[in-house]
Amino acid sequence: MSKPLRIGIIAGEASGDILGAGLIKSLRARYPDAIIEGIGGPLMIEQGFTSHFPMERLSVMGLVEVLGRIRELIGIHRKMYRHFKENPPDVFIGIDAPDFTLRMEKKLKLLGIPTAHYVSPSVWAWRKKRIFKIKESTDLMLTLLPFESKFYQQHQMKECFVGHPLADDIEMNPDRNEACQALGLDVNRPVVGILPGSRGGEIKYIGATLLRAADQIKAVIPEVQLVLPAANELRRTQIEAIQTMSGIGKDIHIVDGQSRTVMAASDVIALASGTATLEAALHKRPIVVVYKMASLTFSIAKRIVKIDYVSLPNLLANKALVPELIQDDATPENISAEVLDRLQHPEKYKSVVDEFYGIHTLLQQGGNEKAATAVLALIGK
Structure with missing residues (x-):
């Protein structure tokens, strides 16, 4: 008997919860027995997702504000990495929250786990050199906006323009x-x-x-x-x-x-x-x-x-x-x-x-x- 598909997902805020829930619903339609876990919100949990930490703990805005929570965020990151290392998913998907999820993607990719990132960071707007870090960290970028896809194509990175599920x-x-x-x-x-x-x-x-x-x-x-x-x-x-x-x-x-x-x-x-x-x-x-x-x-x-x-x-x-x-x-x-x-x-x-x-x-x-x-x-x- 084959093992059930294992999928790791981390979403960082309410908009990511919406995207994650829709993605999980589509994945479950094809693989009903899939084990899907990580960090997510109530909408994802409704779709049978197991969240190991409250998503609210990752929802931090601003460069300065993150500093006050850095210890907690590092602790959550370490625990989730350890969990995925001990229970390797067939694929890991980081949804938005790039400072947190791209770090996780890079570490898991080094373990041989395929990684995808859903929602492009605003790399086209600032710190464009991040594209090199993104290419190191993730195997596939799922973009919501057409001009984002063009940016990744210009940098020879595998991408897929999926449109925005909100529009559906x-x-x-x-x-x-x-x-x-x-x-x-x-x-x-x-x-x-x-x-x-x-x-x-x-x-x-x-x-x-x-x-x-x-x-x-x-x-x-x-x-x-x-x-x-x-x-x-x-x-x-x-x-x-x-x-x-x-x-x-x-x-x-x-x-x-x-x-x-x-x-x-x-x-x-x-x-x-x-x-x-x-x-x-x-x-x-x-x-x-x-x-x-x-x-x-x-x-x-x-x-x-x-x-x-x-x-x-x-x-x-x-x-x-x-x-x-x-x-x-x-x-x-x-x-x-x-x-x-x-x-x-x-x-x-x-x-x-x-x-x-x-x-x-x-x-x-x-x-x-x-x-x-x-x-x-x-x-x-």
Whole structure:
């Protein structure tokens, strides 16, 4: 009797959990008895994944912030490497979190274990020489965006453009009325989605700013419905603490999870930069992108990042489709002004929404299936 297929996966944050869950589902459809383990989130665990550490422990943002957790991260890395060395997988897949996963890939590759990396690091934007480390560490790069594939082809590295699974999961025309009803909202009143991010550091730096912006929007349009999906219980507690201590954002309706339902219900979305910006674009809603980080982290990043845009919709379009309010520009006044303009003059942003349809079509590639096929091909399955 042949041994079951063993697959190692480490995902570092909420967006990686989504990708990992879709990949696992496609792998299990072909190999139902596969042993799939490592570090992942609740969506991956729902697909029969065994997580040896809470994924939350890897979700650290910023160069400075990592330093405070470096000991713990090194400890987790050592334990997982030891586990995979003693229980070698047929293939290992690192999903995003490149500082953590690429190190693991390199060490496992030296043991003769085939490795794949899902979600390209922003090597095309900064520290381009990392391509040599990536080639040393991984046998296959699974890319979500077409311009990433071109970069790896130029450097003669094996890659597969799989598109973005979010484009497969999200309907081309999400039903706003249905989403409003699911959340108990009045379909005849405007809705603004407030998404401060899934990581503690994101809430720390932009949570209060977004809550103050929400208050300013409410002051101008009293009938507006403000909805904030908390990524998990920890984030809800963090947001509620800001409300209690500062007395701001009292009119915001906090829901547990349901970020996609909130996006579908919204007329305008104000959100943290990250994968959620693409998700919002795929819902065809006007977006205002916000981001802040530690001052030292920002000053370092400003010197080394060589791109014109930070949000995925703008990067894919290669133009400023959506406003990006970063660091000092991320004020409650600027955020509320951008949101209010989109609420009060939706006709001005119809062309932007039309561009979002083009992005959706471009990324709709059957990502989960393509990723599973490429990973299995890597090990001759």
